[in-house]
Amino acid sequence: MKLEIAVLSGDGIGPEVTAQAVKALEAIAHSFDHTFTFKDALVGAIAIDKTGNPLPEETLQLCADTDAVLFGAIGDPKYDNDPSAPVRPEQGLLRLRKELGLYANIRPVKAYDTLLEKSPLKRNIIEGTDISIYRELTGGIYFGKKQLNEAGTVASDLCEYSKEEIERITRLAFKAAQKRRNKLTLVDKANVLESSRLWRKVVTEISKEYPDVDLDFLFVDNAAMQMILNPSQFDVILTENMFGDIISDEASVIGGSIGLLASASVGDTCCMFEPIHGSYPQATGKGIANPIAAILSAAMLLEHFDLLEESQAIKNAVEKALELNLTTPDLNSINPLTTEKVGDFIYDYILNPEDSNINFENIHVGQSTII
Numbered sequence: 001m002k003l004e005i006a007v008l009s010g011d012g013i014g015p016e017v018t019a020q021a022v023k024a025l026e027a028i029a030h031s032f033d034h035t036f037t038f039k040d041a042l043v044g045a046i047a048i049d050k051t052g053n054p055l056p057e058e059t060l061q062l063c064a065d066t067d068a069v070l071f072g073a074i075g076d077p078k079y080d081n082d083p084s085a086p087v088r089p090e091q092g093l094l095r096l097r098k099e100l101g102l103y104a105n106i107r108p109v110k111a112y113d114t115l116l117e118k119s120p121l122k123r124n125i126i127e128g129t130d131i132s133i134y135r136e137l138t139g140g141i142y143f144g145k146k147q148l149n150e151a152g153t154v155a156s157d158l159c160e161y162s163k164e165e166i167e168r169i170t171r172l173a174f175k176a177a178q179k180r181r182n183k184l185t186l187v188d189k190a191n192v193l194e195s196s197r198l199w200r201k202v203v204t205e206i207s208k209e210y211p212d213v214d215l216d217f218l219f220v221d222n223a224a225m226q227m228i229l230n231p232s233q234f235d236v237i238l239t240e241n242m243f244g245d246i247i248s249d250e251a252s253v254i255g256g257s258i259g260l261l262a263s264a265s266v267g268d269t270c271c272m273f274e275p276i277h278g279s280y281p282q283a284t285g286k287g288i289a290n291p292i293a294a295i296l297s298a299a300m301l302l303e304h305f306d307l308l309e310e311s312q313a314i315k316n317a318v319e320k321a322l323e324l325n326l327t328t329p330d331l332n333s334i335n336p337l338t339t340e341k342v343g344d345f346i347y348d349y350i351l352n353p354e355d356s357n358i359n360f361e362n363i364h365v366g367q368s369t370i371i
């Protein structure tokens, strides 16, 4: 298969982790005889620095013209610490999602058997957890009208949803549940918010088309608690934009690190694949960022194009790295690997999964040896 992929590495650790995802895709192209072409473009703080615009028109055009977008992360403390900055890196990402019509963000959350001891949560609580979060991505409070009064003393952000916006992601979530364990949980705040009551109404209506799927509802505050107390109760979680943003970062604790959580953002015509984490600016250039979330986002890209064996090859390499403890300091404080070395191992393993001669000794950083 020929695929043209726009690569938007962005800021902070974005370029470091995205480079490892591109490497994994190159290994797949080589092993399975595909042609993947990568085209770099600017987004975020680096785009503001170079062009004054967090999403330059040529970046947007490239993303619209290519088959898929591989996204790193955006964000820089110089904007986070300046509430009056006239343009912000996050606007680039939000506009990109909106312009490409990426209304559904799918975030898998898994407790890997080999990492059960690494989560701060107890092994018996997280064991077997396998959740797919369907987060609405182009509506809600992040996109509603923003206001600040002239005195700068009163501010508001409107949370607005239309029936159509709810319907389209709801159908995707029900279809996903049918392919999984036939359970869908709508997370909302329908005891307080009018927008959440519309979600409940629309989702309940649509559930009649999927009688084989059990639907239940959870208020988001309770859902946040259940995610820690009993995460394996969840199959597919459907939720609006901000709640999905928050509970998925919370859910990343189950796997042991946010550096493991990938996502696919899809719409009717375009698709983008992005780790759920941000630009982790404190780690920039230090080689300590976990590249697995970015690499698994590349696996989701392949799955999107029905390249299932190829996607599985990436996942197998990731699982091997986790099994052998070939990971970054977030998961391995004793003898960690650098971001690049984790990427190298995964690259080598994809090319040669049977080869027991992969040179593990040279893989760890510092003095320590491997296994």
Ligand SMILES: NC(=O)C1=CN([C@@H]2O[C@H](COP(=O)(O)OP(=O)(O)OC[C@H]3O[C@@H](n4cnc5c(N)ncnc54)[C@H](O)[C@@H]3O)[C@@H](O)[C@H]2O)C=CC1
Pocket (backbone or CB within 6 Å): 013, 017, 072, 073, 074, 075, 076, 077, 080, 090, 093, 257, 258, 259, 274, 275, 276, 277, 278, 279, 280, 281, 288, 289, 290, 291, 293, 330
């Ligand atoms: N999709 C995106 O591009 C996102 C961008 N951001 C932006 O990123 C910047 C930093 O935001 P934060 O709230 O600090 O969130 P963050 O996700 O960048 O980092 C939070 C914490 O998660 C951990 N972490 C994140 N990525 C990791 C990785 N690959 N490996 C190991 N550990 C990792 C670190 O402990 C870090 O302190 C801000 O400017 C924010 O706006 C935040 C979230 C998403």
Ligand SMILES: CC(C)CC(=O)C(=O)O
Pocket (backbone or CB within 6 Å): 090, 093, 094, 245, 276, 277
């Ligand atoms: C930086 C925000 C715009 C987005 C975010 O936190 C996310 O999509 O996870």
Ligand SMILES: [Mg+2]
Pocket (backbone or CB within 6 Å): 245, 246, 249, 276
């Ligand atoms: Mg987030």
